[in-house]
Amino acid sequence: MSIDEERGQSDLTEHSHNHSHEHGEMSELSDTQLRVRSLETVLAEKGYVDPAALDAIVEAYETRIGPQNGQRVIARAWADLDFRSKLLEDASTAVNTMDNVSAVGSHLIAVENTPERHNLIVCTLCSCYPWEVLGLPPTWYKSAPYRSRAVLEPRAVLAEFGVTLPDETEIRVWDSTAETRYIVLPIRPAGTEGWSEEQLAALVTRNSMIGTGLAQRPDEKTGGS
Amino acid sequence: MSNTIHDMGGMHGFGRVEEEVNEPVFHSNWESRVYAMNRAMGPLGLWTIDEGRAAQEGLHPAVYASASYYQRWLLGLEARALQHGLVTSEELAAGKAIEVNDRPNKIFKVEDAAGLTRSNFDRAPGGKAVFKTGDLVRTLNINPQGHTRLPRYARDKIGEVEAVRGCHVFPDSVANGKGDDPQWLYTVVFDGKVLWGPDAEPGLKVSIEAFEPYIEAL
Numbered sequence: 001m002s003i004d005e006e007r008g009q010s011d012l013t014e015h016s017h018n019h020s021h022e023h024g025e026m027s028e029l030s031d032t033q034l035r036v037r038s039l040e041t042v043l044a045e046k047g048y049v050d051p052a053a054l055d056a057i058v059e060a061y062e063t064r065i066g067p068q069n070g071q072r073v074i075a076r077a078w079a080d081l082d083f084r085s086k087l088l089e090d091a092s093t094a095v096n097t098m099d100n101v102s103a104v105g106s107h108l109i110a111v112e113n114t115p116e117r118h119n120l121i122v123c124t125l126c127s128c129y130p131w132e133v134l135g136l137p138p139t140w141y142k143s144a145p146y147r148s149r150a151v152l153e154p155r156a157v158l159a160e161f162g163v164t165l166p167d168e169t170e171i172r173v174w175d176s177t178a179e180t181r182y183i184v185l186p187i188r189p190a191g192t193e194g195w196s197e198e199q200l201a202a203l204v205t206r207n208s209m210i211g212t213g214l215a216q217r218p219d220e221k222t223g224g225s
Numbered sequence: 226m227s228n229t230i231h232d233m234g235g236m237h238g239f240g241r242v243e244e245e246v247n248e249p250v251f252h253s254n255w256e257s258r259v260y261a262m263n264r265a266m267g268p269l270g271l272w273t274i275d276e277g278r279a280a281q282e283g284l285h286p287a288v289y290a291s292a293s294y295y296q297r298w299l300l301g302l303e304a305r306a307l308q309h310g311l312v313t314s315e316e317l318a319a320g321k322a323i324e325v326n327d328r329p330n331k332i333f334k335v336e337d338a339a340g341l342t343r344s345n346f347d348r349a350p351g352g353k354a355v356f357k358t359g360d361l362v363r364t365l366n367i368n369p370q371g372h373t374r375l376p377r378y379a380r381d382k383i384g385e386v387e388a389v390r391g392c393h394v395f396p397d398s399v400a401n402g403k404g405d406d407p408q409w410l411y412t413v414v415f416d417g418k419v420l421w422g423p424d425a426e427p428g429l430k431v432s433i434e435a436f437e438p439y440i441e442a443l
Binding site: 032033034035036037038039040041042043045046047048049050052053054055056057058059060061062065066103104105106107108124125126127131132135136138139140142143144145146147148149150151152153154155156157160161167168169170171172173174175176177178179180181 | 231232233234235236237239240241242243244245248250251252253254255257258259260261262264265266269274278281290294296299302303306311312316317318319320321322324325326330332333334335337338339340341342343344345346347374375376378379390393394396410412414420421426427428429430431432433434435436
């Protein structure tokens with residue numbers, strides 16, 4: 001009856017492959033593209049959205065609001081113990097004292113990795129993620145495999161990211177089921193004594209702030225995710 | 226809806242977590258437009274974030290499972306725009322406005338994109354928090370038809386209150402058009418074996434953010 005159901009048919013027949021888009025991409029995408037264009041046109045003509053404002057939102061997430069913010073926050077926490085304790089106490093307030101990080105709203109919470117405890121962030125019910133400090137989430141974070149398995153078998157998930165931790169280490173999974181948003185404060189790598197915040201920030205990967213990675217060691221710095 | 230496909234915690238069969246190397250912020254232009262429309266429509270005050278979630282949860286499970294993330298956002302936004310009478314299906318089919326919008330409404334402006342910070346979900350409490358850090362609690366066994374944020378894997382389980390997070394808008398109320406109905410929010414942590422049984426991975430602890438109506442004293 002509805003367009004949603006028609007959409008469903010199209011999805012089921014043409015978009016059943018999560019990762020490989022070689023099959024049916026052109027027809028499937030053009031259908032979705034037309035549909036998006038139609039919705040935007042109608043909403044704009046009726047005065048509900050301003051296309052220039054949409055451009056500005058896209059630009060913000062492609063430039064200003066990304067994991068570089070989180071990297072600077074973590075580097076500051078490693079370099080400045082006073083800031084670290086403020087971050088762990090009230091992350092929203094602490095982050096807003098930084099002038100090289102875009103502003104954040106309410107309910108940001110930082111959780112600290114230690115040799116005894118490794119933290120991992122997930123949202124099993126949708127894909128809640130700390131957009132303001134990490135930008136928009138990667139596809140894997142929003143995927144069914146991650147959302148289903150992170151709470152059930154996080155060690156197996158971590159192994160797929162190349163992270164293996166001792167059995168004695170507690171794995172603490174935070175399911176973001178409300179409007180609180182979590183960011184992991186990873187362990188500062190050894191051999192970085194006296195480094196500047198800028199140098200330290202380069203070791204902070206996005207995944208290390210989600211918990212599916214560790215901060216890079218000085219000898220493995222690659223600038224990866 | 227609550228007991229449907231979006232509630233994925235603990236499900237089997239979805240396979241490995243695949244990471245895309247050097248993933249772009251958006252994979253195509255339409256994804257960015259869908260995202261931006263959702264962000265721009267939020268501040269209009271026509272619906273809440275929980276109504277937005279509920280709209281996606283209302284998709285048929287087979288549609289939800291096979292649609293991509295931004296396709297779900299598109300379907301959810303279309304459904305709400307239709308429900309709230311902002312657009313008609315004739316207009317969407319035609320790709321242009323047919324009716325005149327004579328309702329006054331706010332609009333998200335270019336300069337508003339300088340902010341884009343999160344809203345505050347704290348609300349004045351109606352009473353004191355019933356639970357405190359360290360309390361042992363049991364989550365309720367509930368299976369509501371409407372929206373809830375208590376995942377199935379964490380229902381009827383004993384856990385410990387680890388933090389009191391303030392008094393927040395209650396999704397189970399606001400998503401169903403019944404107002405904010407503010408409730409105390411707690412971080413409740415469960416042992417892996419409580420959730421998954423004796424074969425749980427070693428050293429596993431899982432927490433959820435639980436609204437006060439989700440839990441009872443032991």
